[in-house]
Amino acid sequence: MADRPYEHYTDFVTKRYFHGVDNYDMDMVLDCFHEDATLTEVTSMTIHQGRDAGIKTMFEAFLGAHSRIWHGNFVHTADTTEESVCSQFSVEVTPKGESEPVRYENCNRFYMKDDKFTSVFIYMSGENLLT
Amino acid sequence: MQYQSSLDRAGLIELALIKYFGKVDAKDLDAVLDCFHDNAMITVQTAFTVHEGKENIKRMFIDFMGAYKTIIHKDFTCTVDENNGRIVASFIAEMENEDGSWTRLNNTNFWRIRDDKFQEVYIYMSGDNPLT
Numbered sequence: 001m002a003d004r005p006y007e008h009y010t011d012f013v014t015k016r017y018f019h020g021v022d023n024y025d026m027d028m029v030l031d032c033f034h035e036d037a038t039l040t041e042v043t044s045m046t047i048h049q050g051r052d053a054g055i056k057t058m059f060e061a062f063l064g065a066h067s068r069i070w071h072g073n074f075v076h077t078a079d080t081t082e083e084s085v086c087s088q089f090s091v092e093v094t095p096k097g098e099s100e101p102v103r104y105e106n107c108n109r110f111y112m113k114d115d116k117f118t119s120v121f122i123y124m125s126g127e128n129l130l131t
Numbered sequence: 132m133q134y135q136s137s138l139d140r141a142g143l144i145e146l147a148l149i150k151y152f153g154k155v156d157a158k159d160l161d162a163v164l165d166c167f168h169d170n171a172m173i174t175v176q177t178a179f180t181v182h183e184g185k186e187n188i189k190r191m192f193i194d195f196m197g198a199y200k201t202i203i204h205k206d207f208t209c210t211v212d213e214n215n216g217r218i219v220a221s222f223i224a225e226m227e228n229e230d231g232s233w234t235r236l237n238n239t240n241f242w243r244i245r246d247d248k249f250q251e252v253y254i255y256m257s258g259d260n261p262l263t
Contacts, residue, residue: 042239075217079209079210082209084210088241107253109221121239123176123177123239125177
C-alpha cells in the first residue's frame with residue numbers, strides 16, 4: 001500500500017505529465033515513465049512499448065506534428081491504495097500548417113509504481129493521433 | 132459537478148460491479164435501473180452519444196439487452212476515489228450476437244455517485260457503440 005497523499009497522484013498527472021506534453025518538454029514527459037512502461041491507445045489498440053523506444057518514438061511524432069497542444073477540464077478519479085489515476089479531460093491540438101484546433105474528449109488510465117507510470121491506457125473520442 | 136456520496140470504498144465497488152454489471156449480465160432491467168437517479172445521465176464519450184433521464188436510460192437498456200443472446204462483463208480493474216464519490220472500472224465486455232458470433236470490447240466506465248446511486252456515467256469503448 002502506498003503512503004503518498006491524494007494530491008501527489010493528481011499533481012503528477014497534470015503538473016508533470018500533461019504540463020510536459022503541452023510545453024513540448026520531452027525529457028519531463030519521458031521521466032514520468034518506467035523504462036519498461038507501456039502506453040496503449042485502446043480505441044485503436046495501438047501499443048507503444050518501452051520508455052526509450054516505442055513511447056519516445058510516439059511522442060516525437062505527436063509533438064512534431066502539432067503547433068499547439070492543450071489538455072484541460074480535468075476530472076480525476078484517484079486511488080492512493082492502488083496507485084492509479086483515471087482522468088477525463090479535453091484536448092485541443094492544432095496540426096502544423098493549419099490554424100484551427102481539433103478538439104477531443106478523452107480519458108487516460110494511469111497505473112503507477114515508485115512514482116512513475118508502469119502502464120497508461122488512452123481512449124480517444126475521435127481518430128487516433130498517437131500512432 | 133461534484134456530488135456527495137454516502138458510499139465507502141466497498142460500497143462503491145459493490146454498486147458498480149455487483150448491483151450494476153451483475154444485473155446487466157442477468158438482464159434484470161429493474162435492478163439495473165435502480166442503480167440510477169431519475170435525472171441521471173449516461174454519455175458514451177467515444178461516440179458522443181448521451182442518454183439523459185431514467186426513461187431514456189431504460190429504453191437504451193431494453194434495446195441493448197434485446198440485441199444480444201448473452202452479455203458478459205469481466206476482468207475488472209477498479210480505481211476508487213472514495214472521498215469524491217467516483218469509481219472507474221476497466222473491463223472486457225463480451226456479447227453473443229443472434230447468429231452465435233461474439234462481439235468483444237475493452238471498455239472503461241467512469242461513474243460519479245450522488246448519495247448511493249449513479250448521477251453521471253461516462254463510457255469509453257474500444258469499438259463500435261452498441262449502446263445506441
